Amino acid sequence: NAGVTQTPKFRVLKTGQSMTLLCAQDMNHEYMYWYRQDPGMGLRLIHYSVGEGTTAKGEVPDGYNVSRLKKQNFLLGLESAAPSQTSVYFCASSYDGGANVLTFGAGSRLTVL
Amino acid sequence: KQEVTQIPAALSVPEGENLVLNCSFTDSAIYNLQWFRQDPGKGLTSLLLIQSSQREQTSGRLNASLDKSSGRSTLYIAASQPGDSATYLCAVRGNQGGKLIFGQGTELSVKP
Numbered sequence: 001n002a003g004v005t006q007t008p009k010f011r012v013l014k015t016g017q018s019m020t021l022l023c024a025q026d027m028n029h030e031y032m033y034w035y036r037q038d039p040g041m042g043l044r045l046i047h048y049s050v051g052e053g054t055t056a057k058g059e060v061p062d063g064y065n066v067s068r069l070k071k072q073n074f075l076l077g078l079e080s081a082a083p084s085q086t087s088v089y090f091c092a093s094s095y096d097g098g099a100n101v102l103t104f105g106a107g108s109r110l111t112v113l
Numbered sequence: 114k115q116e117v118t119q120i121p122a123a124l125s126v127p128e129g130e131n132l133v134l135n136c137s138f139t140d141s142a143i144y145n146l147q148w149f150r151q152d153p154g155k156g157l158t159s160l161l162l163i164q165s166s167q168r169e170q171t172s173g174r175l176n177a178s179l180d181k182s183s184g185r186s187t188l189y190i191a192a193s194q195p196g197d198s199a200t201y202l203c204a205v206r207g208n209q210g211g212k213l214i215f216g217q218g219t220e221l222s223v224k225p
Contacts, residue, residue: 004156033213035215040217041217042117042202042215042216042217042218043157043202043204043215044215045212045213048212058212059212090156090157092157100162101147101159101162102147102157102159102213103159104149104156104157104158105156106155106156107154107155107156
């Protein structure tokens with residue numbers, strides 16, 4: 001039972017390059033989330049999804065796009081990477097948006113030069 | 114806007130001590146509150162979840178309390194062990210929108 005799997009775990013990009021982070025969960029969860037974690041800033045919500053085919057903006061959505069074409073996958077895209085997007089990205093999922101706990105992936109460390 | 118604060122940012126204690134981690138939030142209209150543990154370079158692991166109607170939750174040596182009216186939660190760790198060393202984060206889910214708002218965490222070090 002894998003839980004939440006993020007790929008890749010590490011990536012180095014040059015400014016202006018694009019990339020996609022993949023999050024996959026095998027728990028049949030409806031809700032999925034993308035967070036970024038920066039020193040001294042805690043975790044901040046980028047985008048989230050309440051079900052297949054739906055997405056919504058979080059606290060810091062600018063510069064990112066997401067898609068949820070399949071229930072088990074939630075993709076985070078950077079169209080034109082900037083140094084300010086250097087961060088550790090975490091995906092999480094939950095059965096619903098209320099009473100149940102979040103399950104987190106191990107994180108993806110992205111460096112933009 | 115909900116704000117979540119955790120004080121202190123770092124805490125070092127000798128093995129065997131009982132300790133309390135604090136979490137405060139500005140908007141008492143919450144749905145629930147969760148405590149997480151994060152080991153260096155790893156993701157977050159959920160420790161305890163307290164619904165807004167509950168006062169506390171217990172799991173092993175961990176006890177979390179919630180006082181909505183004062184906007185506070187505490188995580189009590191009994192008989193601390195070096196393996197408890199990690200960063201502990203609290204997160205609040207609001208009634209509107211259901212998004213989790215995280216505190217910045219308390220980095221705990223338990224010395225043998």
